[in-house]
Amino acid sequence: MSVFTLERLGQLNATYARCIDNDQLEQWPDFFLEQCLYLITNADNHAAGMEAGMVYADTRAMLQDRVLAMRDANVYEDQRYRHLIGAPLVLEQDGALAVVETPFMVARIMRDGNTEVFATGRYLDRVAQQPDGVLKFAERVVVCDSTNIDTLLVIPL
Amino acid sequence: MSVFTLERLGQLNATYARCIDNDQLEQWPDFFLEQCLYLITNADNHAAGMEAGMVYADTRAMLQDRVLAMRDANVYEDQRYRHLIGAPLVLEQDGALAVVETPFMVARIMRDGNTEVFATGRYLDRVAQQPDGVLKFAERVVVCDSTNIDTLLVIPL
Amino acid sequence: MSVFTLERLGQLNATYARCIDNDQLEQWPDFFLEQCLYLITNADNHAAGMEAGMVYADTRAMLQDRVLAMRDANVYEDQRYRHLIGAPLVLEQDGALAVVETPFMVARIMRDGNTEVFATGRYLDRVAQQPDGVLKFAERVVVCDSTNIDTLLVIPL
Numbered sequence: 001m002s003v004f005t006l007e008r009l010g011q012l013n014a015t016y017a018r019c020i021d022n023d024q025l026e027q028w029p030d031f032f033l034e035q036c037l038y039l040i041t042n043a044d045n046h047a048a049g050m051e052a053g054m055v056y057a058d059t060r061a062m063l064q065d066r067v068l069a070m071r072d073a074n075v076y077e078d079q080r081y082r083h084l085i086g087a088p089l090v091l092e093q094d095g096a097l098a099v100v101e102t103p104f105m106v107a108r109i110m111r112d113g114n115t116e117v118f119a120t121g122r123y124l125d126r127v128a129q130q131p132d133g134v135l136k137f138a139e140r141v142v143v144c145d146s147t148n149i150d151t152l153l154v155i156p157l
Numbered sequence: 158m159s160v161f162t163l164e165r166l167g168q169l170n171a172t173y174a175r176c177i178d179n180d181q182l183e184q185w186p187d188f189f190l191e192q193c194l195y196l197i198t199n200a201d202n203h204a205a206g207m208e209a210g211m212v213y214a215d216t217r218a219m220l221q222d223r224v225l226a227m228r229d230a231n232v233y234e235d236q237r238y239r240h241l242i243g244a245p246l247v248l249e250q251d252g253a254l255a256v257v258e259t260p261f262m263v264a265r266i267m268r269d270g271n272t273e274v275f276a277t278g279r280y281l282d283r284v285a286q287q288p289d290g291v292l293k294f295a296e297r298v299v300v301c302d303s304t305n306i307d308t309l310l311v312i313p314l
Numbered sequence: 315m316s317v318f319t320l321e322r323l324g325q326l327n328a329t330y331a332r333c334i335d336n337d338q339l340e341q342w343p344d345f346f347l348e349q350c351l352y353l354i355t356n357a358d359n360h361a362a363g364m365e366a367g368m369v370y371a372d373t374r375a376m377l378q379d380r381v382l383a384m385r386d387a388n389v390y391e392d393q394r395y396r397h398l399i400g401a402p403l404v405l406e407q408d409g410a411l412a413v414v415e416t417p418f419m420v421a422r423i424m425r426d427g428n429t430e431v432f433a434t435g436r437y438l439d440r441v442a443q444q445p446d447g448v449l450k451f452a453e454r455v456v457v458c459d460s461t462n463i464d465t466l467l468v469i470p471l
Contacts, residue, residue, distance in 0.1 A: 006321055006324070006325070007163055010163070010244045011163070011244065011246070013244070014243060014244040014245075014246050014260075015246065017243070017260065018246060018258065018260070021260065021279070022279075043394065080200065080302045082260060082262060082277035082278070082302055083243075083260065084241055084243050084260060084261075084262050084398055085243060085244070086328060086331070086397075086398050086399060087324045087325065087327070087328040087399070088328075089325070089328050089329060089332060101332065103328075103331065103332070103335065103396060103397065103398060104398075105262070105396060105398050105419070105421060107262060107274055107277045107302075109277060109302040109303045111304075112305065113303040113304050113305020113306070114303075114305075115274045115275075115276075115277060115302070115303055116274065116429075117274060117421055117429045117430065117431060118429075119429075120396035120421045120423060120429060121396065122332075122335070122336075145394045145396055145421075145423040145429070146423045146427040146428075146429055147425075147427050148426065148427020148428075149427070164320055167320070167401045168320070168401065168403070170401070171400060171401040171402075171403050171417075172403060174400070174417065175403060175415065175417070178417065178436070179436075237357065237459045239417060239419060239434035239435070239459055240400075240417065241398055241400050241417060241418075241419050242400060242401070262419070264419060264431055264434045264459075266434060266459040266460045268461075269462065270460040270461050270462020270463070271460075271462075272430075272431045272432075272433075272434060272459070272460055273431065274431060
């Protein structure tokens with residue numbers, strides 16, 4: 001029986017989103033393997049096969065640095081995020097690794113109360129089951145639908 | 158085996174949202190225990206430990222009164238709501254009671270067709286299983302992300 | 315045991331949305347039976363019992379024609395869609411047929427990056443299990459909350 005049930009993948013995404021939206025960024029890098037890929041790009045660049053993105057990290061340490069930078073910038077003082085994440089689709093799986101695609105929508109809520117749809121897109125993930133059973137991201141490529149995401153964005157998607 | 162499966166909690170939220178969005182408000186209080194807590198607050202007040210909120214009810218009868226007031230105000234003549242509810246996370250459970258956190262996004266659709274993201278946030282719930290097996294809310298604390306939700310809001314979140 | 319588990323219905327909706335949002339429209343008619351009903355209408359018309367809608371098709375061939383028209387119009391050059399689909403509720407089921415209601419929210423992302431909530435509403439479906447086990451739509455009635463959906467809309471909801 002597959003370890004990549006929709007329930008487990010759904011819970012992975014739910015805890016991931018909660019970590020960001022509840023301002024627990026220090027725990028965010030723990031969703032990734034030490035050697036990993038975290039990339040925020042847009043649909044046009046992704047379709048063109050370009051790996052360049054607005055954000056790029058290939059180790060957990062880089063993600064931790066990113067969190068420190070976010071704390072320096074006091075990003076939660078000015079805004080909040082709210083992720084709504086759709087049902088995951090397992091496209092492939094092989095033993096302890098699965099390729100998964102999942103849609104998302106993220107609202108940004110500014111300090112003055114103004115709320116807008118900040119980003120939509122899909123996660124293209126490689127999810128790995130660890131020896132202890134925990135699921136982590138070997139890759140999370142965040143393909144935004146818009147080519148015009150705020151390039152100053154600091155909170156992770 | 159837990160009675161608080163994600164499937165059952167997801168169905169509870171789906172029927173709850175359908176009740177509101179399909180204008181069946183008279184059934185809405187039935188999702189709560191007779192002695193309950195229904196509170197709409199915002200993230201800042203909640204983080205500060207303040208129980209004060211935009212809406213407060215601690216009995217099902219108060220919720221029923223609220224529905225009568227909504228009917229007097231003909232709230233569905235001017236607007237519709239549409240809830241999208243994310244995956245529930247069970248934070249704790251003990252026998253027939255579970256503490257659950259669930260994100261939501263609500264759109265408001267005005268009579269002229271204008272649609273906007275009206276509210277985002279998370280439900281902080283205490284869900285109780287009744288002797289007949291039905292799940293009800295002992296508490297539903299609606300923590301809105303924005304500090305600036307329309308204070309005239311009448312339809313429940 | 316029912317063939318209409320929430321997991322299977324959720325996956326049906328997830329693959330349906332992915333087909334549209336990833337610009338694989340040619341596969342979209344395959345989600346329907348050859349004799350089917352696909353209707354986009356609004357809540358007011360639906361409540362009034364009017365079958366008239368913004369889009370109407372009652373065979374898979376009509377849906378295929380619609381896809382050809384969309385390709386002629388190069389609809390994906392100007393915009394993208396992103397569906398977020400809520401949990402399905404099975405209202406009735408009888409053997410290989412189920413009546414299901416499911417909320418949705420669709421964002422539209424324009425070429426210039428502008429993103430907006432384009433449509434919200436609910437799917438009223440009759441889902442049929444085929445002899446090979448595959449679930450298809452005998453009916454998908456898309457009831458939009460707004461009376462003012464862009465009448466030029468071409469991408470399916």
